[in-house]
Amino acid sequence: MSEITMRVWRGDANGGDFESYTTERSDGEVILDVIHRIQATEAPDLACRWNCKAGKCGSCAVEVNGKPRLMCMTRIDTLPEGPVTLTPMKTFPIIRDLVTDVSFNYVQAKKVPALLPPPMPAEGYRMFQEDVERSQEFRKCIECFMCQDVCHVIRDHEENKENYAGPRFFIRHAELEMHPLDTNDRRDFVREEAGLGMCNITKCCTEVCPEHIKITDNAIIPLKERVVDAHYDPVAWLGRKILRKTKTSATDAAVQPAP
Amino acid sequence: MTTIETHDYDILIIGAGGAGRRAASEAQQQGLRVGIITKSLLGKAHTVMAEGGMAAAMGNVHSEDNWKVHFRDTMRGGKYLNNFRMAELHAKEAPERVLELEQWGALFDRTKDGKILQRDFGGHRYARLAHVGDRTGLELIRTLQQKVVSMDIDVYMECKVLKLLKDSEGTIAGAVAYWRHNGEFVTFSAKSVILATGGAGKSWKFTSNSWEGTGDGHAMALWAGSELMDMEAIQFHPTGMVWPLSVRGLLVTEGVRGDGGVLRNSLGERFMFNYVAPMFRAETAETEEEADKWYDDHSAGRRPPELLPRDEVSRAINAEVKAGRGSPHGGVFLDIASRRSAEFIRRRLPSMYHQFMELAGVDITREPMEIGPTCHYIMGGVKVDAETAATKTPGLFAAGEVAAGLHGANRLGGNSLSDLIVFGKRAGEGAVSYIAAGGGSGKFKQSDVDTAIAEALEPFDRAEGENPYDIQRDLQDMMQANVGIIRTGDELEFALGELEKLSDRVRKIKVKGGRAYNPGWNLATDLPSMITVSKCVAMGALNRKESRGGHTRNDFPEPVAEMGTVNFTETSKDGKWDGAFKIEARPIPTITPELKALLEEAK
Known part of the structure; x- marks a missing residue:
């Protein structure tokens, strides 16, 4: 049984400071185990989020030594020797201690135009594995919001939040854009409303994804290509002018009720 | 008293997992004003933990499959304690509910001809589980989350309900809750309330449940006058991790044993051969050599004893640990490393x-x-009407793990996710019909709100008192030791006595810190529910003097025919968490001849 020191940021929107807790730890423990021990003994009011403790719900994201991690999946013995510093995710406003106000993400989720499928045949839709796989990758997302936290477009620029959906919702748009059943054309929406152009593909989001979703390569870049094809390729542009609305505009669809 | 934030809805739904969301979308679609309350963020409910799939007799892999076989499998798995009508509705409606999810964006794995792929699972005769790899629960929760968001349904996140509220007639009228982020109280008036609060596994030391599984819905329904049923039926999965601490309780799939993994004690013995009950002897291997042949060729030997039903395996592990042959941290060893490359x-x-x-x-x-x-998993829960999910309390409905009936004494894998969508929808419809028929005033009594708030704040007011975490730990240790997988009358009596002592301690909790996002305070508000549920489980277990499904009595090791004709129900005498509960044996409704014939076919 050895000891571990956690430097935990404690405070609220009015400010705060680091508090150090030194506690015993045993082999194989993750950060969340130590936090639970601190709560059960020294600091029962230490605020943190967690649910499944198995890397499946994405609740317990904080910054460990400055980098976003899931507390339930970060083993102490994988970290450098010495005190471990825990801070709340920087991109979101503080509620208390390690808990942030992530409502930005729920606001973005509401803006996403819903899936617009064709009517379902009596025996159900037919879709093939190779056609569903691209979107299935994006549906692995556990909404830990670490990609949002690490994205410098909003991490360092509060003013961009108004017009920028962030990597989590770029993969959501990509999922729907590539969904075999979706009849929406989402390209205008992604360019004009979701701020895809502001992403300059530094891949920070991909690096932190605990589900190893290739956010940049498989979602953002293909989305950017689709937008470019639609808006800057003169042949495609002309085609669109003539054959307008082969797919429904996602901005129109946003106000239609989902089936 | 300062003014309290108040919201008004037709239907208030407590819980935002699969059942709550399915109920919400149904009710809002029918034009009612719906609000959902969740004590976590949207999308984090325990539904995400489900891996294997959603059982529905679609017949995509085996065309012989149909609702009748699914019904029969569910009843047999539940050792016939199930509500037959719920099992019938579930089997009939699950396929349609699964297909519906695809309209809302779900992407299941596919068969070669483009249909939803289905996989084999324990207790299901045919490959029946619609799935997405091993993350089916996430797919269900995300699909319903996106549905709820697209319908613009109001969701109150990180808002913890303390108590249900009733009007002067005794009809459900709303709920009182508090916001996690600032600790302020909030009331909801509603003509009807649907409970979709999930399970209660957090009262045990080794559990696959998260902090949320505190049985809030079970307890609040009981306090409000509803009946709980089959509370003794708890599913203990034999292979959860016990060490390291970081994964204590986390599930280890039965597939490890299916692929050749064996159980060993601290002496290295493959002990399951010593625990083959008479009824399984004919079909189980007697030697390691014979068992090992079975993996390659099922006709070359009989099944290895490691693949006996879950309750048998759990019982054996427990006996080895009690005999002092356990692993260093109170379990046994599951070994595949020495057996496979x-x-x-x-x-x-x-x-x-x-x-x-x-x-x-x-x-x-x-x-x-x-x-x-x-x-x-807890098979027991609030007793509901099969068609409408209505409880005994007018205006109160329940669906999902919090409701009882569908699974009887033991749930089959895959039947939980389908339960959520079948009975979530039915609860939504039930509440809508109740309101259409004129039920529900939404006029709760302010004095009940004041009492609930005063009780919630008491732990701050005490000059000194106990840390709620200490009480939770002792409760979990006590329930694990005395109301665990194997039970005896003496231990259950002892447990009931201990629960009274723990109740005393809960009444003396001191919470440190302020009200804003204080996990210690939140735990203090959970403990009354945990005690209530634990008590009902212990009472049910004490009265069911037999072993059946998820309930095993060392002093009554066999099923008893007369016990198979009753469900035990608990009711509260005074509506208090630490008050007296009454237990009764209620005859199981007589099954219809048509359905009975389906069960006879299986024998």
Whole structure:
């Protein structure tokens, strides 16, 4: 049984400071185990989020030594020797201690135009594995919001939040854009409303994804290509002018009720 | 008293997992004003933990499958304590509910001809589980989340309900809750309330449940005058991790044993051969040699004893530990490393390999896993009407794990996710019809709100008192030791006495810190529910003097025919969490001749 020191940021929107807790730890423990021990003994009011403790719900994201991690999946013995510093995710406003106000993400989720499928045949839709796989990758997302936290477009620029959906919702748009059943054309929406152009593909989001979703390569870049094809390729542009609305505009669809 | 934030809805739904969301979308679609309250963020409910799939007799893989076979499998799995009508409705409606999810964006794995792929699972005669790899629960929760968001349904996140509220007639009228983020109170008036609060496994030491599984819905329904039923029926999965601490209770798939993994005690003995009950002897191997032949060729030997039903295996592990032959941390060893090549293990059990590697630092291709039974699911819950999910309390409905009936004494894997969508929808419809028929005033009594708030704040007012975490730990240890997988009358009596002592301690809790996002305070508000539920489980277990499904009595090791004709129900005498509860044996409704014939066919 050895000891571990956690430097935990404690405070609220009015400010705060680091508090150090030194506690015993045993082999194989993750950060969340130590936090639970601190709560059960020294600091029962230490605020943190967690649910499944198995890397499946994405609740317990904080910054460990400055980098976003899931507390339930970060083993102490994988970290450098010495005190471990825990801070709340920087991109979101503080509620208390390690808990942030992530409502930005729920606001973005509401803006996403819903899936617009064709009517379902009596025996159900037919879709093939190779056609569903691209979107299935994006549906692995556990909404830990670490990609949002690490994205410098909003991490360092509060003013961009108004017009920028962030990597989590770029993969959501990509999922729907590539969904075999979706009849929406989402390209205008992604360019004009979701701020895809502001992403300059530094891949920070991909690096932190605990589900190893290739956010940049498989979602953002293909989305950017689709937008470019639609808006800057003169042949495609002309085609669109003539054959307008082969797919429904996602901005129109946003106000239609989902089936 | 300062003014309290108040909201008004036709239907208030407590819980935002699969059942709550399905109920919400149904009710809002029918034009009612719906609000959902969740004590976590939207999308984090325990539904995400489900891996295997959603059982529905679509017949995409085996065309012989149909609702009748699914019904029969569910009833047999539940040892016939099930509500037959619920099992029938579930089997009939699950396929349609699964297909509907695809309209809302779900993407299941596919068959070669483009239909939804279905997989085999324990207790299901045919491959029946619609799935997405091993993350089906996430797919269900995300699909319904996106549905709820697209319908613009109001969701109150990180808002914890303390009590249900009734009007002067005794009809449900709303709920009182508090906001996690600032600790302020909020009331909801509603003509009807749907409970979709999930399970209660957090009262045990080794559990696959998260902090949320505190049985709030079970307890609040009981306090409000509803009946709980089959509370003694708890599913303990034999292979949960017990060590390292970081993964205590986390499930280890039965596939490890299916692929050749064996259980050993501290002496290295493959002990399951010593625990083959008479009724399984004919079909179980007697020697290691015979058992090992079975893996390659099912006709070359009989089944290995490691693949006996879950309750048998859990019981055996428990006996080994009690006999002093357990692993260092109170479990036994699950060993596949010495039996299969590293390459085989990584190919067949990729998620288990990574789970152990990342979380435990254990390489399962090189060393055995330490495992023990883990509290997994509660079959018991609020007694509901099969068609409408209505409880005994007018205006109160319940669906999902919080409701009882569908699973009887033991739930089959895959029947939980389908339960959520079938009975979530029915609860939504039930509440809508109730309101259409004129039910519900929404006029709760302010004095009830004041009482609930005063009780919630008491732990701050005490000059000194106990840390709620200490009480929770002692409750979990006590329930694990005395109301666990194997029970005896003496231990259950002892447990009921201990629960009274724990109740005393709960009344003396002191909470440190302020009201804003204070987990210690939140736990203090959970403990009354945990005590209530624990008490009902212990009472049910004491009265069911037999062993059946998820309930095993050492002093009554066999099923008893007369006990198979009743469900035990609990009611509250005074509506208080630490008050007196009454237990009664209620005859199981007589099954219709048509359905009975389906069960006879199986024998």
